[in-house]
Amino acid sequence: MSTTLRNRASFTFGLPKTLHAFGVNIFLLPLGIATSVLIARTVGPTGKGSLDLIVATAALLAMVLSISLPQGVTFVVAQAKVAANVIASQLVVVSLLQALIALVVLILLSLTNYFQLFLPNWGLWVVAGVVLYVWIDLITKFWSAILTGQQQIAIVNNSEFIGRVTQFVSLFVLYAALYFSGKHLSVGFLFLVALSASTFICEQPLLRNCRNILSRVIEIQA
Secondary structure (H helix, E strand, O other): OOHHHHHHHOOOOOOOHHHHHHHHHHHHHHHHHHHHHHHHHHHHHHHHHHHHHHHHHHHHHHHHHHOOHHHHHHHHHHOOOOOHHHHHHHHHHHHHHHHHHHHHHHHHHHOOOOHHHOOOOOOHHHHHHHHHHHHHHHHHHHHHHHHHHOOOHHHHHHHHHHHHHHHHHHHHHHHHHHHHHOOOOOHHHHHHHHHHHHHHHHHHHHHHHHHHHHHHHHHHHO
16 A cells, blocks of 8 residues: 555544544443434434334344454454455355344244344334344444554544544434424434444445545555
8 A cells, every 4th residue: 555545544634643542442432332322312202212222123133243252353364364455355245144144043033932032023024124234234344354454543533533423413414304394203213314324334335445445556556
């Protein structure tokens, strides 16, 4: 990677990387609290409980299915034992298989009396939404692991920062619009907002990596 590309990838607003990471985490803490309060004001305590149940179930599935693969990916990439683009393509296939396992688990769970302990009984769309959330979360974890192994931690922090700020701003705009119109926001639509934020976080390092690869190809041809 050229010096210019490395500087862009490691942009930390002029701060040392450690201080930048600490500052991002400190900022995200009150932002998360503010987002939680805003969600409660938007859909009410019952709606927030349903949303928390959906997100918690998706996070639990992602944690179990990841089976510590992100840590192993970081080690392998840091040791330069495999090219990042090669392992990235392999991890996309792995994440799809993991999402398929999540789908099977949820379908089997829906056949029991314990389904409502994990998800609201809202039909197949909530199962599809959770599976999609799990897949995006796994992809995000894998890309973050690859970038961490390449010592591009600033990209991971910046993507998380931008995604969470975007989520909060989107919720604030929706809340303001609904407040003045006298309408209410459904939990399903709010889940789509959270899903969009996760997708945005996921695509940031992916797009940056694609631009870096394209720039390398242009440099080689030049």
